[in-house]
Amino acid sequence: MKYLFFFLMSMPVYGAISPALVKDSALKYHPTVIAALEKMRAGEEAVRGARGAFDTRVVSDYKRQTKHDWNSTVSRTFLEKPLRVANSKIYAGSEQISNANGKFSPVYNTGNPVSTGQVGNYSVLGLKLSLWKNLLLDPDRARFKNAKFDAKMARAEKTLTDLDIGRLGQLAYWEWVTANKVKNVYEELLKNGETRNEYLLDRNAKGDIAKIIVTENEQYVANRKGSLQSAKERLLRAEFALSLFYRDENGEPIIPSSTEVYEDYPSKLATLMENLDLNSSIDELMNKRPDLKNLALRVEKSDVDLELARQDLKPQIDVTTEYFQRTEANITMPRDYLMVMAQINVPIERNLGNGNIAAARARKMVAQSEMKLGQQSYKFEVMALRQSLHLRLEQVAQSEIEFSKAKELVASETYKFKSGGGNLYLVNLREEAQANAEASFHESRLAFMDTLLSYQALVSTAE
Secondary structure, X not given: OOOEEOOOOOOOOOOOEOHHHHHHHHHHHOHHHHHHHHHHHHHHHHXXXXXXXHOOEEEEEEEEEEEOOEEEEEEEEEEEEEOOOOOOEEEEEEEEEEEEEEEOOHHHOOOOOOOOOOOEEEEEEEEEEEOEOEOOOOHHHHHHHHHHHHHHHHHHHHHHHHHHHHHHHHHHHHHHHHHHHHHHHHHHHHHHHHHHHXXXXXXXXXXXXXXXXXXXXXXXXXXXXXXXXXXXXXHHHHHHHHHOOOEOOOOXXXXXXXXXXXXXXXXXXXXXXXXXXXXXXXXXXXXXXXXXXXXXXXXXXXXXXXXXXXXXXXXXXXXXXXXXXXXXXXXXXXXXEEEEEEEEEOOOOOHHHHHHHHHHHHHHHHHHHHHHHHHHHHHHHHHHHHHHXXXXXXXXXXXXXXXXXXXXXXXXXXXXHHOOOOXXXXXXXXXXXXXXXXXXXHHHHHHHHHHHHHHHHHHOOOO
């Protein structure tokens, strides 16, 4: 049996192409879905990259000075660990000070209170932190926070891509089914005209009818051929469009043939609305909607940028504390000592901070405006589609009635013509009206499926 009636998301007919099969193929192999998946992975890796600013590292430096009677070297090697609080870091390692000849240059004095000639080896433990600027937020922590926001947004974009590609793939399927049906309608219309033409030619040869009647019918046949050609072109384009979503395991498009068995429209479209969520609060739907979550994340991300910009107006006070312990015995110097250093940087002009704050505030206002518009647009779209579903369903019912009445008129007019009481013009007119009514019936079902798929994608969170 060629045409089988199933629900939209039911099990596909064995050996037949179905909307569920196309959707599954698209979500696995469509390039846009694959690209969204890679963007999601890139976002996750970017988080790891931003976390790298706090990786433990080995830091080493070497200084040497030779001038007059100064001849000295200082080498330091540390294991350093940046922390995610107060722009701080801890480090531990060793320092070696050499002074083979002459005096030790004061520039290399590390702060030993006893002497500036601190030749020897030291173990060092240090802590550096910020007390004002960058205390609550610094560039590395801001970059890490924003990377996590970007990763969340990439995951939401992947969800939206799945919803969109799933909807477009199923819509392409129903467009292909409809194009097949419309082509069959005009093929049948042309076939009727050609059959009648053979009948009229035979009667004209017997002298029963005038040649002009045959000519008139041939004109109708030519017109019907044009309609069929347009329907065939539409079907060809529908096949190519469907192949972008219907792919093999290698991701290559599969172009379906016009003779391929396919799953047809359900006999009663109203059954598709039985399990449809038409009553949930729109506010509840908005809280779960991935694209609206992304807009909210953009606002949060702008808050991070604004807070980072505010740091530029604060004085920078960095404090470093280092504990030194001599690793070689020396009775003339203490074995260990503590050194505290402070670095202060106060901005006199405030252009940098004020400019960055103003720019960050403007970006936040843009994000808030886009979020507000997104919420309003979503709300109105849900409301509109809920109404449209019922209107589309009524349109399908009216189209079916129109098609039924058109068939009755064709049967009546054909009987009159064969009985000698009608005329060829009315017969052709009725047949074309029936064909157009049938095509409109199929188009109304496609319009309903378009609206249904749009609503399902709109209220779904794919969770």
